[in-house]
């Protein structure tokens with residue numbers, strides 16, 4: 001996107017933001033993914049440079065979704081069985 005002698009090239013930055021560096025909202029797979037707000041989208045390099053033409057790796061997506069499901073499960077269990085632990089984990093301080 002630039003070099004040390006001439007600095008950042010705005011045209012290259014614009015191209016990157018619309019192509020390999022585009023956010024998850026602009027990737028087809030991510031736009032349909034429930035985990036997108038947790039994930040934030042794939043690694044740009046992995047999605048663009050490893051022969052996937054911008055598609056995230058299915059293995060990566062499976063791992064991210066599994067982590068999201070585990071986090072939701074844990075929050076649900078703590079909410080029912082140990083609500084103070086959940087508040088502590090989230091850093092929420094409730095004064096009564």
Ligand code: SF4
Nearest residue numbers: 030033036039056061
């Ligand atoms: S899990 Fe995969 S499809 Fe879902 S937002 Fe992340 S990279 Fe995109």
